[in-house]
Amino acid sequence: MLNKQGRQTDIVNLTELPQDSFATHSGNRGLEQDELLIYEIGDTERTGVDLEEVENFENRLGGITREDKIGLAGLSEPETMRHYTRLSRMNYAIDMGLYPLGSCTMKHNPRINEKVARLPGLADIHPLQPMSTVQGALEAMDKLAHWLKTLTGMPAIAMSPKAGAHGELCGLMAIRAALDKRGENRSIVLAPESAHGTNPATATLCGYKVKSIPATENGHVDLEALKEALGPDVAAIMLTNPNTCGLFERDVIEIADAVHDIGGYFYCDGANFNAIVGKVRPGDLGVDAMHINLHKTFSTPHGGGGPGAGPVVLSEALAPFAPVPYVVHSKQGFALVEHMEDGSDSFGRMTAFHGQMGMNIRALAFMMSHGSDGLARVAEDSVLNANYVMASLQDDMTVSYPGPCMHECLFDDRFLNGSGIATLDFAKAMIDEGYHPMTMYFPLVVHGAMLIEPTESESKQSLDQFIGSLRHLVAEAKAGNTELFSGAPYLAPLRRLDETLAARKPVLRWTKPE
Amino acid sequence: MRYLPLSHNDRTEMLAKIGVRHVNDLYKDVPATALLKEPVDLPDHMSEMQVDRDFRAMAEKNIPAGSHPFFCGAGAYRHYVPSTVDYMIQRGEFLTAYTPYQPEISQGTLQALYEFQTQVAQITGMEVANASMYDGSTACGEAVLMARRASRKKKAILSGSLHPQYIEVAKTATKYTDDVTVVNPVDIYDADALIDQIDDETSCVVVQNPDFFGNLQDYSKLAEALHARKAILVMVVTEVVSLGAVRSPGSMGADIVVGEGQSIGNGLSFGGPYVGLLATRQKLVRTMPGRVCGETVDADGKRGYVLTLSTREQHIRREKATSNICTNAGLCTLAFTIHMTLLGEKGFRHLARLNHAKAVKLADKLAAIDGVEVMNDNFFNEFTVSLPIDAARAIERLAEKQILGGVPLSRLYPDNEKLKKQMLVAVTETVTDGDMDRLVSELKEQVNAK
Numbered sequence: 001m002l003n004k005q006g007r008q009t010d011i012v013n014l015t016e017l018p019q020d021s022f023a024t025h026s027g028n029r030g031l032e033q034d035e036l037l038i039y040e041i042g043d044t045e046r047t048g049v050d051l052e053e054v055e056n057f058e059n060r061l062g063g064i065t066r067e068d069k070i071g072l073a074g075l076s077e078p079e080t081m082r083h084y085t086r087l088s089r090m091n092y093a094i095d096m097g098l099y100p101l102g103s104c105t106m107k108h109n110p111r112i113n114e115k116v117a118r119l120p121g122l123a124d125i126h127p128l129q130p131m132s133t134v135q136g137a138l139e140a141m142d143k144l145a146h147w148l149k150t151l152t153g154m155p156a157i158a159m160s161p162k163a164g165a166h167g168e169l170c171g172l173m174a175i176r177a178a179l180d181k182r183g184e185n186r187s188i189v190l191a192p193e194s195a196h197g198t199n200p201a202t203a204t205l206c207g208y209k210v211k212s213i214p215a216t217e218n219g220h221v222d223l224e225a226l227k228e229a230l231g232p233d234v235a236a237i238m239l240t241n242p243n244t245c246g247l248f249e250r251d252v253i254e255i256a257d258a259v260h261d262i263g264g265y266f267y268c269d270g271a272n273f274n275a276i277v278g279k280v281r282p283g284d285l286g287v288d289a290m291h292i293n294l295h296k297t298f299s300t301p302h303g304g305g306g307p308g309a310g311p312v313v314l315s316e317a318l319a320p321f322a323p324v325p326y327v328v329h330s331k332q333g334f335a336l337v338e339h340m341e342d343g344s345d346s347f348g349r350m351t352a353f354h355g356q357m358g359m360n361i362r363a364l365a366f367m368m369s370h371g372s373d374g375l376a377r378v379a380e381d382s383v384l385n386a387n388y389v390m391a392s393l394q395d396d397m398t399v400s401y402p403g404p405c406m407h408e409c410l411f412d413d414r415f416l417n418g419s420g421i422a423t424l425d426f427a428k429a430m431i432d433e434g435y436h437p438m439t440m441y442f443p444l445v446v447h448g449a450m451l452i453e454p455t456e457s458e459s460k461q462s463l464d465q466f467i468g469s470l471r472h473l474v475a476e477a478k479a480g481n482t483e484l485f486s487g488a489p490y491l492a493p494l495r496r497l498d499e500t501l502a503a504r505k506p507v508l509r510w511t512k513p514e
Numbered sequence: 515m516r517y518l519p520l521s522h523n524d525r526t527e528m529l530a531k532i533g534v535r536h537v538n539d540l541y542k543d544v545p546a547t548a549l550l551k552e553p554v555d556l557p558d559h560m561s562e563m564q565v566d567r568d569f570r571a572m573a574e575k576n577i578p579a580g581s582h583p584f585f586c587g588a589g590a591y592r593h594y595v596p597s598t599v600d601y602m603i604q605r606g607e608f609l610t611a612y613t614p615y616q617p618e619i620s621q622g623t624l625q626a627l628y629e630f631q632t633q634v635a636q637i638t639g640m641e642v643a644n645a646s647m648y649d650g651s652t653a654c655g656e657a658v659l660m661a662r663r664a665s666r667k668k669k670a671i672l673s674g675s676l677h678p679q680y681i682e683v684a685k686t687a688t689k690y691t692d693d694v695t696v697v698n699p700v701d702i703y704d705a706d707a708l709i710d711q712i713d714d715e716t717s718c719v720v721v722q723n724p725d726f727f728g729n730l731q732d733y734s735k736l737a738e739a740l741h742a743r744k745a746i747l748v749m750v751v752t753e754v755v756s757l758g759a760v761r762s763p764g765s766m767g768a769d770i771v772v773g774e775g776q777s778i779g780n781g782l783s784f785g786g787p788y789v790g791l792l793a794t795r796q797k798l799v800r801t802m803p804g805r806v807c808g809e810t811v812d813a814d815g816k817r818g819y820v821l822t823l824s825t826r827e828q829h830i831r832r833e834k835a836t837s838n839i840c841t842n843a844g845l846c847t848l849a850f851t852i853h854m855t856l857l858g859e860k861g862f863r864h865l866a867r868l869n870h871a872k873a874v875k876l877a878d879k880l881a882a883i884d885g886v887e888v889m890n891d892n893f894f895n896e897f898t899v900s901l902p903i904d905a906a907r908a909i910e911r912l913a914e915k916q917i918l919g920g921v922p923l924s925r926l927y928p929d930n931e932k933l934k935k936q937m938l939v940a941v942t943e944t945v946t947d948g949d950m951d952r953l954v955s956e957l958k959e960q961v962n963a964k
Binding site for chain 2: 035037038039042043044045046047048049051052054055057058059060061062063064065066067068069070071072073074075077080081083084085087088089090091092093094095096099101104106108109110112114115116117118119120121122123124125126127128129130132133134135136137139140143147150151162163164165166168169173176196197198200201202203204205206207209210247248249250252253276278279280281284285301302303304305306307308309323338339347348349350351352353354355356357358359361365367368369370371372373374375376377378380381383384385387388390391392403404405406427428431436437442456457458459460462487489492493494495496497498499501502503506507508509510
């Protein structure tokens with residue numbers, strides 16, 4: 001099936017390809033085109049815009065007019081188009097293929113979401129226009145808030161956090177504010193070993209010390225160790241559920257009760273909400289605060305690293321501490337509360353203006369498209385796909401924890417033992433097979449982790465091809481074909497990059513050659 | 515459901531392969547009481563056409579900036595974004611790529627980030643920049659925390675003319691660390707007044723240029739005073755187009771520059787997503803928050819780019835990281851870079867001059883109305899206007915006539931009686947002479963009817 005065009009699939013001899021015999025004058029190789037920096041193509045005189053002439057006038061810059069040469073390189077419009085089109089072709093993307101990054105939820109990004117987010121009535125409005133002129137925008141924010149609260153079974157929401165980590169900060173600050181209000185000065189936040197790095201970093205920003213809770217040999221939080229760690233000094237637990245080993249924390253309700261019993265709060269990292277959306281409501285599990293990565297579960301584009309959005313749902317206990325602004329609805333219509341009223345318990349403001357409106361619109365379009373019925377299907381198919389991958393590869397690779405898993409499946413590097421091939425090499429060889437590697441070396445609780453999340457966007461056919469590629473690589477590894485891995489990738493726009501050099505002698509910008 | 519490729523048969527086959535009968539068997543770890551028996555109480559799925567229709571209905575209830583005379587600013591500005599920008603950022607290879615952790619198949623994103631970092635360093639007059647922050651306000655909060663790491667001191671002094679929401683965000687960012695944030699009243703903002711407050715505990719002074727009210731200042735003396743105490747000057751720029759006309763923060767001695775980059779390449783979008791800029795001196799890079807891209811070579815010696823200096827970051831350092839930040843403003847930085855590339859030095863300077871010229875023109879027209887005063891001696895493309903009437907009411911009435919006349923200061927300082935009659939007016943290249951005339955004549959009418 002993979003070889004309909006008679007393409008070469010036996011890549012064992014790749015390293016022996018006579019590269020030099022294909023040397024070209026330009027350095028390009030057919031459709032693979034090299035591209036210089038704008039500074040090496042353009043200059044400070046060239047421009048790709050036409051602006052109206054400025055009449056003579058006396059400037060009012062108070063004597064601080066910029067005289068120095070800035071050095072910005074300009075390109076004409078066709079040059080700009082070509083430059084960035086060429087760059088785009090050096091990227092892997094979800095539009096091109098399966099993107100199995102565990103805990104990242106790289107799913108299809110529907111273009112209707114892009115379209116409605118660009119409607120002038122939603123895109124071309126200023127955050128400080130009179131509220132009477134943005135009633136539809138406030139309605140959209142309120143509607144998204146309603147969907148998120150209903151899906152999570154939580155009574156309150158903060159819409160302004162700008163990314164998942166920003167949402168974590170929001171949730172933990174609400175917890176800290178609630179404890180301060182009670183006059184309690186607790187100092188510890190518990191987080192499992194398998195937590196994302198953002199969890200401990202966030203806790204530190206809120207003035208907490210982080211205590212790590214071990215995992216059991218089954219990949220769950222060790223309930224006994226957790227109970228032992230609980231005490232009057234514990235402010236909260238930060239728990240990702242489903243966790244980063246791809247498992248649902250089966251003791252979650254007991255954990256919530258235990259944390260509440262000692263007067264602490266339960267922060268849930270919602271990074272893996274995709275596995276349970278429409279199937280399980282975190283509010284029913286005793287969660288006090290949870291951020292929702294709109295760019296994961298609700299498909300707002302990752303855009304090469306952002307922008308994200310991380311609204312936070314809050315329990316009744318934490319609702320009074322939510323940040324400003326928030327939307328209120330009355331007979332007069334919608335309004336934003338932008339300032340803390342006297343006596344308010346709100347912990348403050350997290351960002352200028354009202355949050356990631358453009359992302360909110362896209363996420364809402366995604367939700368409305370699926371509906372209540374479709375979102376449950378999203379969860380089911382994502383879980384089904386992950387389990388199918390795990391079941392299909394369990395005899396080839398080493399599954400870290402027995403299934404069933406949630407929407408991602410975790411392997412470790414035991415299957416590579418004795419081969420001399422590391423997780424990194426194995427992952428880089430996937431690039432030659434036409435895939436983005438899975439998440440590697442995370443979570444930290446298993447050796448050489450490989451975390452695969454296929455998402456609901458993949459067809460069975462696509463999964464079968466992916467599984468076929470991985471089986472092929474495993475067979476090559478076991479056959480001792482180490483070169484296929486140690487030198488990989490061979491077929492990407494660039495070979496393996498020297499990250500040590502980059503960090504040792506940081507060159508972070510272009511400068512004019514001497 | 516149009517987004518879900520699995521067929522009924524696929525699902526059956528796959529369940530069989532896994533060895534379970536029903537998909538709910540895969541949810542066996544979920545407490546039985548928590549697994550929903552019914553769908554949640556929300557509408558069912560919709561066709562694309564229905565979704566389109568619903569959003570249009572919501573959009574039509576708003577007055578978009580582009581259809582009317584428009585003068586709002588206060589940290590978000592309406593500029594014309596060339597069509598190439600929006601086309602390019604919608605290419606799937608950019609739009610649907612993840613953070614470039616696998617540099618061999620992410621050179622497009624990485625090279626664009628490297629260009630972005632260079633552009634930001636150039637316009638701010640700094641040595642280096644990171645790969646962006648969420649927005650200007652959060653970048654400002656991060657800059658205060660960075661200044662503390664770099665200076666090993668804890669007291670940040672904020673100018674009274676810093677954007678009031680940036681002040682609030684900086685206060686929130688430092689609320690539960692043991693930093694001290696000194697916030698000045700609105701009328702304490704000039705360099706001399708701030709110099710008097712510097713002491714041995716001071717980590718940084720944060721100023722904005724042009725400031726929130728539109729005023730321009732030379733902060734060189736403040737920088738000298740800070741450096742003499744081994745403290746840091748943080749300069750905030752919320753309108754980056756000004757950097758094409760106004761002396762750069764770097765030339766005034768700033769150590770950290772944060773900016774809101776929305777003006778270049780990005781629309782208003784009701785406040786987000788925007789793009790935060792953070793630039794600094796080479797010697798401070800290891801205290802910098804956020805992602806950063808650097809040059810290196812591949813195994814064949816070819817030049818390439820990678821995310822680097824990750825030993826500062828949360829995924830490596832966990833609780834000891836410089837920040838909990840894990841994304842940047844990806845696609846918004848790309849929009850910034852493409853727009854800036856189209857402008858080039860020539861276009862960027864021209865754009866800045868055009869903005870300033872139009873602002874000067876409108877300021878003079880407004881000042882000519884009896885009872886109306888322009889409060890600024892100097893400004894870039896935004897200034898404060900004092901009216902003889904309540905400014906928020908005046909702006910509401912303008913809106914009834916389909917004119918978005920500016921931002922009343924009471925929206926941001928609700929408790930400050932002195933500012934009730936003042937408003938911010940921003941003028942960009944998108945404003946026509948006809949727009950100006952309509953604003954002037956409507957305001958004149960309101961003032962005269964007093």
